[in-house]
Amino acid sequence: MTLPRLRLTLRGRPGHDRDARRARLHIHGPLARKALLAAAVLPPVAAAWIGVTGWLAHNELLAAQHDLNALRASIATSAAPHPDAAVAAGAPAESDQERMLRSAAAHAARAHGLTTGPAWYTAAQLPFFGGPFETVRGIAEASDRLAGDVLPPLVRTVPRLSAGAHAGGIPHVLTELESEAPTFARAARVAAKVRDDAHRLPRSTWLPAADRGRAQLSDQLDRLAPQTRDVAVAARVAPSMLGAHGPRRYFLAFQNIAEARGTGGLPGAFAVLRTDRGRVSFEHFGNNTEIGDVRADVNLGAEFEAQYGNNGPESSWANSNMSPHFPNAGRIWTAVWRAHTGQRLDGAIAIDPASLGLLLRATGPARMPDGTALTADNTVDLTERAAYAKYSDVAERKAFFVEAARAAAGRMMNAIDAPSRLPALLSAVRDVQREGRIQVWSAHQAEQRLLESRPFAGVLPATPGPFAGLVVNNAAGTKLDYYLDRSLVWAPGACTDTGRSVTATVTLTNRAPASGLPFYVTQRVDYPPYRTHPGDNRLLVSYYAGTGAKLTGATLDGRRVDLIPGAERGHPVYTLDLELPRQSSRTLVLHLDEPQADRPPTILRQTLVTPLRATVKPAAPCDG
Structure with missing residues (x-):
């Protein structure tokens, strides 16, 4: 059965549609007018709201920054080496620091609250025009999280550690530090997240003030995030490495940076350091003549052997740290000591005279047996230059280096035993670490895994990405790298099918004077087949590129040159045997094809007397 199709047609009288339209206008007219009025009024109101709250948020952020600057100054002052004043003023300074932090957190929280809500959210979503609003919102949120979540555990722990040092000594400090490790780890994770969020904020908007604020915030976070991570790692490994759970022993090498090696300088004087419940002592001091002919029973792999085997790093002490990857040196040094004495060590540490100078700035001068004062200002010059002029006898000079190391170490021990000096000493350790003048390797795998994530481990990273490393090894046996x-x-x-072309320009300058240097400083133990003059130097110059990079050409002083290819931990290595006459400069230019050169490279900084000057040019975006 089929149902009939129904068709409904509505017909109205003439004028019905006009009346209906009028009725609709009568009904909806007031709403429409209100909507039009709101559409006209809301944007100015929202703009005024954003303007007022933005001005208020700006003032709150300035107030928070003022409190944080005062807090930083207070912490620096309390770390100064004034023992009696530090003890007397300890409690008030700590109270003032907590008050400054609470004030900064309150200001930052108000700034964050002022830049939230529908008006700010909507403004931040606008194409082009929304960039500054998104940036300001991000700055306020980052400041709130830093002052509220990252800084409190760091600031509040300092008084606890200081009080613990006064009440229970170093063992109590280690216990407190170990208990705070999870808190520091959380703070480090938050700091890293805030840094990443800040980096995603618009970099260039129509409001320069917002761009400057973002740049300043990013710079601060780029410093703060690694520092919080350093603290978190130290809280986990320092107690055990300092003997909180049983005595430890370490090989401590004093590197002579007047003769360059991959990790810094030639390992000369050394000591065996013992830690037990935070107490540090030295069981032995020696120099390279004691262990120069001892062979290390260690296998560092085929790649290491191919790169350095011809120089015998396992059997020649002078070449034991040619690789810039410090764990290699640590394993060789501890293996040498075990072969020499039968004693198994728990790790290795390397420092240099510049780091001793920084530490002596916190502890005060050390006095050597002959009456020589070893100070923050003269340590490098005394050990890396003046000693060679003062002592013509090699044995006397090596003994002088050992005595200098012993005197500085004794001064450190006195400072560690004086709780009032501990903050200043820790501040100096941070300075040494920041300059890359301390390297630490642990023979305990769990500790080493944590250490390897931080720069003070001296690890040559094996991860992909743009990379630029300049490493020099003295090949002449001179002490002329003091002048390098x-x-x-x-x-x-330009962009290529496989990545991007990169030009790396290396300039080396030998400032050694033409006369007046001791023979031991200028002597050439490489005995080159060509004529040289006192002050001429010879270097093995190695450039470490990013994983997957390929060398397309190289020039030395404008002329084509062939480099020796190699590899280490995934990095292509290109090496040149370079004669560097006194009072001259040589320029090596490498042309490479880097697969991931879309961002700034990681720079490997070998620490010598004069720091490396590194410049990274910006990259133009690739089409498509």
């Missing part, structure tokens, strides 16, 4: 200047310019070029 190094510069590196990394310039990305």
